[in-house]
Amino acid sequence: xxxxxxxxxxxxxxYPDGQGGELTVFGDIRFALExxxxxxxxxxxxxxxxxxxxxxAGLDEASAGNVVMxxxxxxxxxxxxxxxxxNYSLLPWKTTLNNIVFAVRARWPGWSKEKVKEHSExxxxxxxxxxxxxxxxxxxxxxxxxxxxIARAFATQPELLLLDEPFGALxxxxxxxxxxxxxxxxxxxxxxxxxxxxxxxxxILLSDRIFLMSNGPNARIAESVKVNIPHPRARSTIxxxxxxxxxxxxxxxxxxxxxGSALPERDGSPKFIEPAKGVAQSKPxxxxxxSESDTAARAVNA
Amino acid sequence: xxxxxxxxxILSISFLILALGLWEMATQPPExxxxxxxxxxxxxxxxxxxxxxxxxxxxxxxxAELSNPFYDAGANDKGIGIQLAYSVYRVLTGYLxxxxxxxxxxFLIGMSPLMYKALxxxxxLLRPISPLAWMPLALFIIQDxxxxxxxxxxxxxxxxMLLNTAFGVANVRQDWVNVARTHELGPLRTAITVIxxxxxxxxxxxMRISIGIAWLxxxxxxxxxxxxxxxxxxxNEWNNLDLASVIFSILMIxxxxxxxxxxxxxxxxxxxxxx
Numbered sequence: 006x007x008x009x010x011x012x013x014x015x016x017x018x019x020y021p022d023g024q025g026g027e028l029t030v031f032g033d034i035r036f037a038l039e040x041x042x043x044x045x046x047x048x049x050x051x052x053x054x055x056x057x058x059x060x061x062a063g064l065d066e067a068s069a070g071n072v073v074m075x076x077x078x079x080x081x082x083x084x085x086x087x088x089x090x091x092n093y094s095l096l097p098w099k100t101t102l103n104n105i106v107f108a109v110r111a112r113w114p115g116w117s118k119e120k121v122k123e124h125s126e127x128x129x130x131x132x133x134x135x136x137x138x139x140x141x142x143x144x145x146x147x148x149x150x151x152x153x154x155i156a157r158a159f160a161t162q163p164e165l166l167l168l169d170e171p172f173g174a175l176x177x178x179x180x181x182x183x184x185x186x187x188x189x190x191x192x193x194x195x196x197x198x199x200x201x202x203x204x205x206x207x208x209i210l211l212s213d214r215i216f217l218m219s220n221g222p223n224a225r226i227a228e229s230v231k232v233n234i235p236h237p238r239a240r241s242t243i244x245x246x247x248x249x250x251x252x253x254x255x256x257x258x259x260x261x262x263x264x265g266s267a268l269p270e271r272d273g274s275p276k277f278i279e280p281a282k283g284v285a286q287s288k289p290x291x292x293x294x295x296s297e298s299d300t301a302a303r304a305v306n307a
Numbered sequence: 308x309x310x311x312x313x314x315x316x317i318l319s320i321s322f323l324i325l326a327l328g329l330w331e332m333a334t335q336p337p338e339x340x341x342x343x344x345x346x347x348x349x350x351x352x353x354x355x356x357x358x359x360x361x362x363x364x365x366x367x368x369x370x371a372e373l374s375n376p377f378y379d380a381g382a383n384d385k386g387i388g389i390q391l392a393y394s395v396y397r398v399l400t401g402y403l404x405x406x407x408x409x410x411x412x413x414f415l416i417g418m419s420p421l422m423y424k425a426l427x428x429x430x431x432l433l434r435p436i437s438p439l440a441w442m443p444l445a446l447f448i449i450q451d452x453x454x455x456x457x458x459x460x461x462x463x464x465x466x467x468m469l470l471n472t473a474f475g476v477a478n479v480r481q482d483w484v485n486v487a488r489t490h491e492l493g494p495l496r497t498a499i500t501v502i503x504x505x506x507x508x509x510x511x512x513x514m515r516i517s518i519g520i521a522w523l524x525x526x527x528x529x530x531x532x533x534x535x536x537x538x539x540x541x542x543n544e545w546n547n548l549d550l551a552s553v554i555f556s557i558l559m560i561x562x563x564x565x566x567x568x569x570x571x572x573x574x575x576x577x578x579x580x581x582x
Contacts, residue, residue: 062489063488063489064485064488064489081488082485082488082489082491083489083491084489084490084491086489087489088485088489090482090485092482094482094483094485094486096483096486096501096504096505097580097581097582098504098505098507098578098580107490107500108490111490111491111492112490141580141581142582143580143581143582161490
């Protein structure tokens with residue numbers, strides 16, 4: 006436990022409830038992330054997922070508890086943690102390219118202009134936006150904006166990437182395409198990612214583990230569910246894996262029936278669950294079907 | 308079918324011709340009904356009743372003035388260009404001085420709720436004071452009429468800039484500030500690279516309001532302090548009972564005010580962004 010990349014220990018957030026008392030949104034949150042892991046957190050609205058993420062980002066402060074990354078306590082925001090916000094948070098007066106340049110320059114102040122530009126363009130290319138370098142965010146669709154935002158976060162190569170429901174505001178088709186892109190970039194970079202989502206399928210597609218939060222007030226991270234599906238995964242073929250359905254059924258059952266009463270282990274750490282343990286695993290998606298469906302989804306999105 | 312612009316232009320010109328025509332007709336001297344009385348003959352047939360000069364007289368004067376706008380024939384006879392230049396110089400000096408104070412202080416107030424609460428009562432007290440009310444105090448303290456006029460411009464243009472800057476800075480979207488924070492920008496770089504461009508449209512709106520007010524106030528201020536400037540010129544021509552000059556200078560005040568506003572409008576376009 007003490008050697009994990011990121012350790013969250015006894016985090017809680019307490020607000021005054023407006024009647025002289027106190028309201029504990031979440032309490033005694035404990036979990037650990039390993040380097041290179043992709044972890045999603047799911048829970049009903051109001052359980053404080055976003056607050057947890059903001060505490061990890063250093064944008065918010067917890068009432069109690071601490072977060073240690075790489076052996077150092079997190080205090081305030083930092084470039085070693087990248088954040089992708091739900092509403093993209095691009096600077097609207099800057100072009101697509103300059104939004105990335107802004108971040109890259111902040112990350113590596115010593116770099117030459119050419120190097121910064123080249124690096125930024127590389128990441129925009131990864132999300133398929135190399136044709137829109139000089140457009141302003143207002144001239145981009147929601148999906149394109151979120152791609153810029155994702156490129157910005159990956160371009161600074163943070164040790165921990167925090168995604169706050171990045172696809173929440175997108176329509177289903179666009180969402181699928183960008184999920185595929187995120188899978189692709191993640192396979193390339195193997196960043197450590199902590200992501201909030203409301204979408205069970207999205208969580209299974211992307212994560213190694215899924216944290217399930219019980220309902221607030223006094224919400225906890227009750228369970229940590231292992232996703233026993235090998236990488237690389239593809240949105241179009243993941244349904245064929247029997248482990249997918251086992252995992253999905255388990256998650257939905259938790260969210261519908263048990264999220265009100267679920268509790269973590271006695272010591273406060275989430276219960277480790279492997280719903281698809283031992284399920285025969287089908288072969289990972291062949292490259293051919295993957296690229297085919299990719300093109301189809303792109304065409305729909307365009 | 309002519310375009311909207313075309314039709315608007317035609318209508319505009321028709322209105323102008325109509326207005327000038329009515330004005331011209333209304334200011335014709337009455338036809339002499341009878342022969343001149345002895346007194347009239349002694350006065351050389353001069354009209355006793357003073358009347359507003361017709362547009363033709365104003366246009367003739369405008370032509371003469373504008374064909375040589377920068378002549379200088381002594382203290383009371385300078386070209387319209389020189390008078391306007393004096394006024395513009397005073398407005399810009401006072402305005403730039405106000406900007407130098409209003410922008411940083413506005414930033415401070417916008418970024419710090421403490422400073423906002425501490426300074427707001429004074430701002431609310433000082434803002435509604437007519438800038439001309441400061442004139443006697445300014446004359447007494449500064450002891451220089453030119454500098455006093457500049458001070459009056461300074462004091463009247465500072466408020467819209469100050470308040471708009473504070474408002475714009477205070478209302479920068481938290482998301483953008485968070486972007487600066489997660490990229491570890493220091494306070495100064497955050498102010499320059501994120502808050503300033505985000506608040507720029509609001510700040511420019513304040514600056515545009517200020518330049519308008521400054522141009523309104525300079526005319527009155529110059530009527531008081533005298534010597535030079537378009538305000539003084541209007542009053543001086545009134546004292547000379549040269550109404551054609553008065554009307555001509557009124558129009559010139561409008562033209563220059565419009566140009567100042569256009570310049571700020573262009574600047575506003577430059578910093579605007581769409582979300």
